[in-house]
Amino acid sequence: MSIPFPSRAERVSGALLLVLAALAGAGCQPQALATSTTPAAIAPEVDTSAPLAAGQGRLVVDVEDGPVTVERIQLEPQPANAPGEGTIQRWRFEERPEVLCASTPCVVDLPVGNVLLGFPTLGSEELVTRVLVHVSEEPTVYRRALDQYFPRRAGMLGVGVPSLLVGLGSASAGAALLPQGLDRDDRGRTIAGAVTLGVGVALFAIGYWLIKQGRHSLRPGASVHF
Structure with missing residues (x-):
């Protein structure tokens, strides 16, 4: 009994879908911004002359x-x-x-x-x-x-999430059609798979960018002790 191995085209399509799925997960994570600039070591004008208790x-x-x-x-x-x-x-x-x-x-x-x-x-x-x-x-x-917190931007997420999901579905369909067309030398199926895959990747990229721009983010604060 022979074990059918996936063709090269199927392996490439599968790898592409894995990459898209990984990017989709990463794009939903909170964004960590660069740390704030360290404050200047300037003492405020307060009275510190009172005596201190022991300890x-x-x-x-x-x-x-x-x-x-x-x-x-x-x-x-x-x-x-x-x-x-x-x-x-x-x-x-x-x-x-x-x-x-x-x-x-x-x-x-x-x-x-x-x-x-x-x-x-x-x-x-x-x-x-x-x-x-x-x-x-x-x-x-x-x-x-x-620290500074920047909340989600609902408008970008409202467009980005559907675009990403539709793009992922379209890319999945194209990734399934394209290897079949190449393996069977079917020109029509190959073109349909390539177009569907390309449109899916484009929609996915747009949705991914919108989600990344619209997700909440946090800029860590900074301090000086002197």
Whole structure:
């Protein structure tokens, strides 16, 4: 019994469809933009003359984008075992945010060590950027440029998604017809397959570009600590 192997044309068509499918998946992922420019190391005009308590450090928090509220995020351990799940205790950490600065710039005294801060994200009321900052015995300034979120553009997605799906379907049909026409030396089927495949790839490319331009994106912020 002989095993039928796919022809070269069938292998090329199959590889093309795999590439298109991979591109379709990649095009739907959120876009990561280049990191923001590091803020200038400029200390804001705030009063830092008050005496420090023992074991405390002083941190000046400033945001380049203007006055915002900054949170301190406490991590509290909570039991994570399901009822009747063995005798080994497992734990998970739950975030407990509290307002640290009602409006930046601000001066805060905290225990010397690391502190987890939460900054808002421009363009989103829900996203919070968490940053681990070290509080030292000497007063320091932490200055940040906020993360920026750019939401989806519905118009581009509304055209891009149908175009991509129709293009993928057309390319699949053309990829099936073209090898058959080449193998059977059928001129009509070969031309039909080539045209269908070409139109499908073109529609796919247009849809892919529109989806990439319309998907949501995030520009990471930057900071300077001095």
